[in-house]
Structures are given as C-alpha cells and as structure tokens.
Amino acid sequence: MIEVMDLTKAYGSTRAVSGLTFDVRPGQVTGFLGHNGAGKSTTMRMILGLHAPTSGQALINGVRKHDLRDPMREVGAMLDATEVQGGRTALDHLQALAYAGGISRRRVVRLLEEVGLAGVARKRIAGFSQGMRQRLGIAAALLGDPGVLILDEPVNGLDPDGIRWLRTLLRSLAAEGRTILLSSHLMTEMSLTADRLIIIGHGRLIEDTTTPELLARFQDEVLVRSPHASRLATVLEAAGATVRAAPPPSTYTAGTAVRAASSAPPGTDGTWRAAAPLDAHAAAGGVHIAPSGLPAADAARVAPPGRPEVDGRRPLAPPSMPEADHTVGATPSGLPGAAGNVRQAPPGTRGADGRVRVAPPVTRGTDGKVRVAPPGTVEADGRMRVAPPSTLAAGEAVYEPGGEEGLLVAGMSAAAIGDAALRSGCSIHELTPQQVSLEEAFMELTR
Numbered sequence: 001m002i003e004v005m006d007l008t009k010a011y012g013s014t015r016a017v018s019g020l021t022f023d024v025r026p027g028q029v030t031g032f033l034g035h036n037g038a039g040k041s042t043t044m045r046m047i048l049g050l051h052a053p054t055s056g057q058a059l060i061n062g063v064r065k066h067d068l069r070d071p072m073r074e075v076g077a078m079l080d081a082t083e084v085q086g087g088r089t090a091l092d093h094l095q096a097l098a099y100a101g102g103i104s105r106r107r108v109v110r111l112l113e114e115v116g117l118a119g120v121a122r123k124r125i126a127g128f129s130q131g132m133r134q135r136l137g138i139a140a141a142l143l144g145d146p147g148v149l150i151l152d153e154p155v156n157g158l159d160p161d162g163i164r165w166l167r168t169l170l171r172s173l174a175a176e177g178r179t180i181l182l183s184s185h186l187m188t189e190m191s192l193t194a195d196r197l198i199i200i201g202h203g204r205l206i207e208d209t210t211t212p213e214l215l216a217r218f219q220d221e222v223l224v225r226s227p228h229a230s231r232l233a234t235v236l237e238a239a240g241a242t243v244r245a246a247p248p249p250s251t252y253t254a255g256t257a258v259r260a261a262s263s264a265p266p267g268t269d270g271t272w273r274a275a276a277p278l279d280a281h282a283a284a285g286g287v288h289i290a291p292s293g294l295p296a297a298d299a300a301r302v303a304p305p306g307r308p309e310v311d312g313r314r315p316l317a318p319p320s321m322p323e324a325d326h327t328v329g330a331t332p333s334g335l336p337g338a339a340g341n342v343r344q345a346p347p348g349t350r351g352a353d354g355r356v357r358v359a360p361p362v363t364r365g366t367d368g369k370v371r372v373a374p375p376g377t378v379e380a381d382g383r384m385r386v387a388p389p390s391t392l393a394a395g396e397a398v399y400e401p402g403g404e405e406g407l408l409v410a411g412m413s414a415a416a417i418g419d420a421a422l423r424s425g426c427s428i429h430e431l432t433p434q435q436v437s438l439e440e441a442f443m444e445l446t447r
C-alpha cells in the first residue's frame with residue numbers, strides 16, 4: 001500500500017507537485033497519468049525517499065521509505081533505466097544489487113531468464129538497446145520479490161512482445177496481492193493494464209478513478225449534430241439529459257459549413273463550399289456566410305432551398321450577395337427568401353469589424369447565451385475555433401454557425417434523443433454514441 005498525503009514539492013519557483021493526495025492499493029495495477037512535466041516522476045521520487053517533500057508525506061506500507069525495515073523486499077522501483085553503469089554486464093549489475101540486499105545468485109539468474117535477458121547476461125550493458133535496459137531495470141526492481149512496485153515509464157522502448165510480456169507480468173503480480181504504481185504515456189497499454197487511474201495535471205490530482213468508470217463516463221455521451229442544436233439542447237435538457245457543446249470537427253468534410261475567415265484556407269477538398277444543410281438553415285432563419293478572399297471558380301456557393309445545379313453543385317450566390325470580404329447575413333425572418341434570393345443584412349447589424357452578424361434564435365447556446373464568433377474563425381490549418389460564449393452586445397449579432405452544431409448528450413440514449421428531436425421538429429444530421437479511448441478521455445480531462 002502506498003499513501004500519498006497532501007504532498008507538495010517546489011523546486012525553487014517551480015511547483016512540481018501541489019497538495020497531492022491518493023492511495024495505491026494492493027491487488028491492483030494503478031496507472032499514473034499526466035502530461036509531460038505533470039509531476040509524476042517527482043511524486044514517485046518522493047514516495048521512494050529520493051527527493052524530500054516540501055510538505056506532506058508519502059508512506060509505503062505505513063512508513064516512510066527510509067523507515068522500511070527491509071526496503072528491497074518491500075519495494076522495488078525502476079525510475080530511469082538509463083541510469084546504469086554501461087561497463088558492467090547485466091549479470092554483474094544485478095549481482096551487485098542482490099549482494100547489497102542479501103539476495104541469492106539463484107534469484108538473479110532466474111530473473112534474468114524471466115525478463116528475457118538470459119542470453120545476454122554476460123554482455124556489457126553499454127551495448128544494450130533501450131528495451132533491453134528496461135528489462136534489466138524491471139529485473140532489478142523485482143530482485144527482492146517486493147510487495148510494492150513503482151515503475152516509471154517501463155513500457156518505453158519495449159517491442160510488442162515485450163509490452164505484452166510486461167502487461168502479463170504486472171497483472172499476475174497484482175493478482176498475487178502486490179501494489180503496483182505504473183506511469184506511462186501509452187494510453188492504449190494503460191487501458192489494458194491498469195485497474196485504477198490516478199491522473200494529475202500541473203502537480204495536482206485531476207482524477208482518482210477506475211479505467212472502466214472513466215471510459216463509461218465519456219461513453220455515456222451521444223454526439224448529435226443538428227442545425228437546430230440550440231433548440232434541441234433545450235428540449236433534451238428539459239427531458240433530463242445533460243448537454244454540452246461538442247468540439248468542432250477537426251477538418252472540413254464535404255457538406256460542412258465553412259465560416260468566414262479573413263484569409264480563407266481551403267476545405268479538405270480545396271474549395272469553399274456552402275453547407276449542405278442550407279435548407280434546414282433557411283427553415284430556421286439562418287444566415288449564410290461568404291468567406292472573404294474566395295478562391296475563384298469553385299468558390300463559396302450558397303444554396304437557395306431546393307435548387308442544386310444539375311451537376312449536384314450548389315448554385316452560386318445570387319447577385320444580391322455582397323462581394324468577398326463581406327459576410328452575407330439576413331434577418332432571422334427568412335433566408336434565403338422564397339425566390340431563392342439571399343438577403344443582405346440590414347446595415348445596423350454590422351459589427352465593428354464591418355462584418356454582418358445576425359442572431360437567429362438557433363444560435364443561442366445551451367446556456368441561453370448568444371455566441372459571438374471572433375473574426376477569423378478558421379485557423380490556418382483548417383480547424384475551426386470554438387467561439388467563446390458571450391452575450392449579445394447592443395446592435396451586435398452573431399455569425400450563424402454555418403452548419404450543424406455538435407452537442408454531446410449524456411443521460412439519454414441515442415434512440416430517445418432521436419424521438420425527442422422528431423417530436424420537437426429538430427433535424428438531426430448525426431447521432432453517434434461515443435466510443436472514446438482512454439487517450440481521448442485523458443485529453444478531455446486534462447484540457
């Protein structure tokens with residue numbers, strides 16, 4: 001058992017670890033996750049008594065590491081597999097450690113076999129690959145057959161066989177009732193190996209959970225893309241669901257609405273296109289956007305309802321559409337007009353930057369606030385920025401989101417969401433139960 005209690009470590013002005021508290025229980029593999037510099041190694045070093053905490057304490061089997069009666073048999077660790085003398089052979093290295101701990105040569109030989117280094121036992125470590133050094137480090141950690149094992153990035157450099165071997169080894173050691181704390185950046189591996197997860201960020205605890213609990217929390221959500229997202233969100237919340245905005249799609253796909261940007265990056269197919277669900281927008285009183293600096297021939301096309309061209313392309317915007325660098329807007333009362341014309345926004349709706357912004361009701365966020373898209377909502381890499389929520393300033397309106405907005409809905413099945421959408425007259429373009437990986441859950445949590 002490892003107990004970390006209100007542990008803090010400052011290196012000068014750097015707070016590597018800050019008030020960290022968690023337990024690592026026997027019989028489980030506990031994964032220790034965090035971005036680079038999150039404080040994992042520092043925490044492990046404090047648990048192992050290699051660095052003194054600034055405050056708080058870390059105990060192994062109820063005492064500090066230095067107070068363990070037989071430390072090698074109680075705790076084994078591998079922090080940095082490169083910290084070995086390259087001039088020695090693997091056998092000499094392990095034997096020196098074993099001698100210091102009163103451990104038999106027989107155990108050394110057995111461990112070399114177990115970690116797959118028997119064939120190179122008499123070779124100098126200097127010639128070892130990173131994976132071989134990791135195996136040697138793991139053998140050293142296991143020398144005393146300890147009940148507590150602390151491994152910092154043990155998977156690094158291991159080949160697929162080695163990774164599988166280590167996973168099986170750690171799971172069987174945990175099944176014997178040992179306490180295992182393991183850090184790794186390899187999320188897939190962590191999700192296969194760890195029962196519990198301690199996730200830290202900037203030296204602080206973010207989550208103390210189990211792998212299935214964490215995944216279930218995110219898998220509970222259903223991604224809904226709808227041109228009526230705001231209204232649908234209200235409907236779903238009234239039905240008891242929890243709704244949050246989904247991150248925008250990372251790249252454009254055909255039919256995805258593209259918003260105005262000062263310098264216009266192309267969509268994935270190299271052209272700007274108007275959103276496919278324009279008809280739905282029109283029904284909702286939408287606004288369609290012409291990006292500035294339009295690429296020529298296949299440039300922004302705005303689709304009046306029901307008038308795709310013969311070749312399937314959307315017709316170009318009618319003449320009433322302002323030239324490039326003007327955003328096309330319309331009053332919420334109807335766009336495009338019945339005749340298929342795009343209406344120009346009334347002058348009063350232009351923002352300080354000269355762009356037209358009109359806020360149809362559908363653009364209100366789930367919090368009821370209107371979101372204002374900052375100028376240049378498209379990044380150079382083609383990703384869309386999420387507009388920060390904001391209230392509508394006097395005389396100011398917002399960009400219509402352009403395409404369908406994404407919602408992540410928790411607490412309601414996809415089927416129930418579909419029914420609710422039908423009943424409330426909201427269209428849905430996508431309804432996907434989320435299958436997140438541990439990596440995605442981790443990124444979401446540590447954002």
Ligand SMILES: Nc1ncnc2c1ncn2[C@@H]1O[C@H](COP(=O)(O)OP(=O)(O)OP(=O)(O)O)[C@@H](O)[C@H]1O
Pocket residue numbers: 011014015016034035036037038039040041042043
């Ligand atoms: N000996 C030290 N002296 C000064 N600062 C340190 C020292 N050790 C770590 N730090 C700082 O403490 C912070 C946490 O580092 P730590 O190595 O614990 O993070 P980590 O989560 O293990 O990162 P990684 O995943 O990259 O190994 C970092 O900002 C690091 O620069």
